[in-house]
Amino acid sequence: KATVSVLYWALYLHCSMREIVSIQVGQCGNQIGSKFWEVVSSEHGVNPTGAYEGDSDLQLDGINVFFNEASGGRYVPRAVLADLEPGLIDSIRAGPYGQAFRPDNFVSGQTGAGNNWAKGHYTEGAEIVDHLLDVCRKEAESCDCLQGFQLAHSLGGGTGSGLGTLLISKLREEYSDRVMLTFSVIPSP
Numbered sequence: 001k002a003t004v005s006v007l008y009w010a011l012y013l014h015c016s017m018r019e020i021v022s023i024q025v026g027q028c029g030n031q032i033g034s035k036f037w038e039v040v041s042s043e044h045g046v047n048p049t050g051a052y053e054g055d056s057d058l059q060l061d062g063i064n065v066f067f068n069e070a071s072g073g074r075y076v077p078r079a080v081l082a083d084l085e086p087g088l089i090d091s092i093r094a095g096p097y098g099q100a101f102r103p104d105n106f107v108s109g110q111t112g113a114g115n116n117w118a119k120g121h122y123t124e125g126a127e128i129v130d131h132l133l134d135v136c137r138k139e140a141e142s143c144d145c146l147q148g149f150q151l152a153h154s155l156g157g158g159t160g161s162g163l164g165t166l167l168i169s170k171l172r173e174e175y176s177d178r179v180m181l182t183f184s185v186i187p188s189p
Contacts, residue, residue, distance in 0.1 A: 018147030020065055020181075021139045022079045025167060026113075026120075026160025028185050029153035030081055030088050036152070037077050037097055040066055050074040050100045068142065078143075080105050080135050082167075084124050084159040085112035105139070107132045113158025120162020129166055136171065148179025156187035 024033030041047070044063045045054020051074055054060070067075040077100055083089050086108040092098055093106055109128050113120040140146050149171055153164035164184075172180060 018065065018145050019078060019143040020147055020179075021136060021143070021149045022066060022077065023082070023136060023149060023151045023167070024079065025082045025151065025153040025164040026157055027083065027088050027154070028157065029151070029160050029164065029183075030083060030092060032152040032183060032185070033079065033081065034092055034095070034097065037079065037100070041077075041097070041100070044075070046075045046100075048096045048100055050076055065147075075100075077101055078139055080107065080132070080139060082107040082128075082132050082159075082163065083112075084109040084120060084128070084163060086110065105135055107135055113162055116158045117162040120158040120160070120164070121166045122162075125159065125163035125166050129163065129170060132163075132167060133170055133174070136167075137174070140175065146175075146178060148181065149175070150181040150183065152183040154185040154187070156185070160185075 022033065022036070024030045043059070044067070045052055045059040046067065047053045050070070052060070063075060066078055068078055070076050079101055081089055081092060081101065089106050089108040107128060109124050111124055113124055119125065136149070151164060151168060153160035155161045168180065168182065
């Protein structure tokens with residue numbers, strides 16, 4: 001009986017830190033997501049290359065919620081960045097925090113949604129959603145104890161609203177027992 005309680009305690013300790021996969025879709029979602037990663041990295045003492053430069057052990061508490069620890073003590077954001085046109089994704093990749101992300105986690109199309117929800121949901125978005133789901137699945141499967149997903153997107157454009165809602169519905173089907181948190185920007189009238 002003592003062995004069972006030790007196993008439960010070990011499982012509790014193992015899963016006490018729950019991981020979140022962060023997804024940013026469209027121009028708005030990627031702009032919000034980029035700022036999010038700057039702030040979270042700063043709070044945890046992680047520089048733009050992913051190296052820890054903090055000055056307190058408290059900064060390392062909970063770092064595994066949003067970061068994967070790679071070789072050499074480097075911290076990699078558990079993030080998926082998607083857009084239907086490559087411009088913003090390329091600028092994030094070339095920006096100060098671009099090298100912190102996994103190169104495979106940048107997903108982009110070529111044509112864009114042209115501020116049209118249907119293009120993002122049914123045509124151009126539908127063409128890349130399976131690849132996008134594979135990238136999300138790969139991040140989720142690398143977690144020890146996945147808590148869920150957070151998604152930043154807009155509801156007023158084409159990619160963030162169309163592809164964003166398509167991705168949410170696909171993730172809800174596959175991960176129905178996990179948390180889905182959305183940061184949805186709604187345009188003002």
